[in-house]
Amino acid sequence: MKNIKPYPTEDELPPIKTVNEVDFSAKYSYADYLRFEFEERLEIIKGYIFRMSPAPSRIHQGVLTNIFGPIYNILKGKPCHVYTAPFDVRLAKKTQKDKEIFTVVQPDLVVICDQSKLDKRGCIGAPDIVVEILSPGNSKKELISKYEVYEEAGVKEYWIISPEDKTFFRYLLDDQGKFQPTKLLTEGEKVTTPILPGFTLILEEVFQD
Incomplete structure (x- = not known):
């Protein structure tokens, strides 16, 4: 037999x-x-x-670089870390077992201040800041789903940037664990965050080609 x-x-x-x-x-x-x-x-x-969208456009990558640079500079010598895609973020719920994690995303940029969330595969748990730069390939379903999983995971700040419209929009997590929208910002305005003391993002420089 x-x-x-x-x-x-x-x-x-x-x-x-x-x-x-x-x-x-x-x-x-x-x-x-x-x-x-x-x-x-x-x-x-x-x-x-x-x-995910095909290879990001030159404009997309330019905006990403213009955000990464100021954040990287302010974080030198500090415990927080900044990473750009491709970088896996696993948003686990009840367990960290691979077979029981059902959300794995690659945001354009993340800031992570809790070093215990970092391992050789990327990040497991909510980053402090998640940045998504919109492109024609982003679907409404994808954006709604990401909003939900970022809020549920406890991401403190969720930044959404549109290179086409030259706008910056941010959700802030409140004490009840719910995202609260903020004012839509554009060129000529600045962004600060308590997560990064001393940091200022000048949007005119972000959208500068």
Whole structure:
């Protein structure tokens, strides 16, 4: 009688080599995400796969650089860290087990002040600041879902920046764990945050091409 190899356990499932093997109607965990071997970047939000935009435009990358620079400079010698995509942020709920994490995102920029949240894979838990720079590829469903998971995870500040409209919008987490919207800002205005004492973001410089 032939030896019959048992069905592989979840830890032994084969790699997913092409994006064509992904079932966009199915639910995935971070354990599944680790099986992806293709180059296309995907995010998992509440278990569902979202395609990320193609290579960001030059304008997008310019805005990202103009935000990263001032934050990086103010953080020199301080415990907070700033990272830009691709950088995995795992928003775990009840457990940190890979197979039970159903949201893995790659924001354009994050600031993390709790070093215990950092590991060799990226960040597990809510960053202090999350920055998303809008592009034509962002869907309304994606933006709504990200708002919900960032609020639920406890992200203190969620910045949304539109290079096309040259606007800056921010949600602040209140004492009840709910996001509160702030004034829409644009060129000629400045941004400060208690998370980064001494930091000032000059929006005219952010949108400068």
